[in-house]
Amino acid sequence: MRVFFIYPDLGSFLPRHFQHGIGFLSAALKKAGHSTRLLYLSELWPSEKLVEETRRFAPGLVCLSGTTHQYRYLAQIAGWLKSSLPRIPVICGGVHAMLASEEVISHPGIDMVCRGEGEDALVELADALDRGREYHAIKNLWVKWKGELVRNPLRPLVEDLDSLPFPDRELFDHQAVLDQDDQRLSLLVGRGCPYDCSYCANQAKRQLYQGIGKYVRLRSVDNLLAEIALCAEKYKIRSLDFNDDIFTLNRPWMEEFCAKYPQKFSWPFRINVHAGTVDPAIFQKLASIGAEMVRIGVESGSERVRRQILSRRIKEEEIEKSFQWAEQAGIKTWSFNMVGLPGETAEDALATYNLNRRLFPDHMQVSVFNPYPSTRLFELCQKQNYIRGELTDGYFVPQSVLNFRSLNPAEIHNWHQRLMRLSLVCRNGKVLKRRLSGKTVLCNLADELCRAEVSAPVPDYYGEELIIIYEESRRALIMHPPCRIRYELELPMAAVFSFGIMMHPGIYDRGEKGGVKFFVRAGKSAGSLEQIFAHQLDAKARKEDCGFFDFEIELAKFSPGRMTLELGTEAGDPAHNQFNTAGFTNPIIVAKNPGIDNHKNMAGGKSCSARTP
């Protein structure tokens, strides 16, 4: 049987990604002899085009999958398909179908809903449809059958995750998925979470699954490594991302992983952890085998909110320690935060802000709270009559769907913006901290901009901006060419100029012929400047020119003492210069470390953090 998956990944603000659920389902169907296809929608197609695409594949079954945010698109698509292709049965699954089954099954375009794990149920359904057999009694499914709704019970949870075939990545054109995210391979180590946070789908799922098996399960380490090895054969990979809610749940499993992973692979990897499941030794061990980034849930800086609203019994001290331990082990940190929680006050939001300032993570993820169906917090919001609108597309949207007294929607929006701003400051601060570790900063040229002499055709050509390329954010002196910034400096010792150059990521596709020429000139006085650096970037013509490019230039010839330093940009082709915005990033002068020979990094030298998309 031909099975057609439709996944509307709309409004999540994420690059095209691998959806594990569909991957597992497709693998199970293929193993059972069925064929599958996926329509991955990054934008909503017009109904005729979508119907035509479905008709062309001539499926015996259409499968819709998505989260709560995506449900409104699933519903729309189901409606179009039912009115144009009424004979093709439509089944809907995923976290929303599971936790808001009544809503989903009430949609006239949806014939069936999958309430539990889908592998066995979907294969049974496809087999039945293929052979023209009745399919109304399949466990895990609610089925509209002869004018009635059959609510079948749940089947046991898959006990042995190793028994499942590896998820089907081919369906997603997986190399393209990897290429869009720095070739980071997304993996799942297990299913389920033992905690009981009131806002999380896991809490609701565990409730739903009571009595049908163990909720928290892990694949064997060997099974996981075998999947990584298979992916390594098929795809170009640069790093791994374990997307499980908590990677550090099971100590013996972790130890086995730490022993076996480095025997086979050396890719850096990212994990999520719960602050209550880690200690310094775990981080040291994980760092030694490649952990490069750890994401930790802070959610709220207010103990009251964590305990009374979120049911997260974790002390501030534990959170702070977990970040410190990760840092000490050399692992980058990422905090998850929410704002706009029901009953939250400005004081609570400030506590989240202040806690993050202390944690100073490499990245802060900030979401406005969304109440997800069947969670305790959703029920509370409903009971208190807090829900005032429909859920937005993704949870990076700064608008709240709640209306409660202690923090109104405008205040929530403001707190979101303040936290986002802090995120940028932390990200840039961390980049600088790493780059300058052990060095003495003599002058931060971004701070000194107000004292510099600027020459630009119009004032708008220059300014300061925080620029993000991939996940790295930097303070940049924007200098739309032609532009020159000249500093008069008094340096107390021999110095090195450390800086990056970049073309503005907003113009990668629009930049014009020739790109931008960057130069640095220096001299003991303004009248005696000599060029000590020149480089040209043309991000539109050369993909490898997208990113930050770092340099260090020794200023020993000009320091200590008074000197003039001039940064400049010129258009590669002055006749085509409208969109070539560019700049110098984190321009800083540091003391020359006598132990290091800076000559090797001189003008035109290597770019140490250049990244291409």
Ligand code: B12
């Ligand atoms: C991995 C993960 C991600 C990954 C991968 C996303 C993905 N869609 O696979 C990334 C990091 C990209 C991600 C992003 C986001 N995520 Co996320 N993510 C998860 C996580 C940790 C695991 C999901 C998973 O793969 N589970 C394993 C698979 C096998 O299970 P499954 O998806 O449920 O699929 C099974 C069944 O549901 C069923 N099934 C699924 N689809 C279908 C279809 C049919 C036809 C049938 C029959 C059965 C069926 O069968 C599958 C196999 O058994 C969950 C939390 C959790 N523990 O579940 C959150 C979770 C799904 N994410 C969530 C959210 C909110 C997001 C974001 C919106 C955040 C944002 N950026 O705004 C985005 C949305 C991205 C998107 N478009 O999906 C929420 C969703 C809550 C909700 N009610 O909607 C969850 C539940 C976490 C939470 N906060 O509670 N996420």
Ligand code: SF4
């Ligand atoms: S620890 Fe994380 S995944 Fe587990 S229930 Fe709490 S929020 Fe959900």
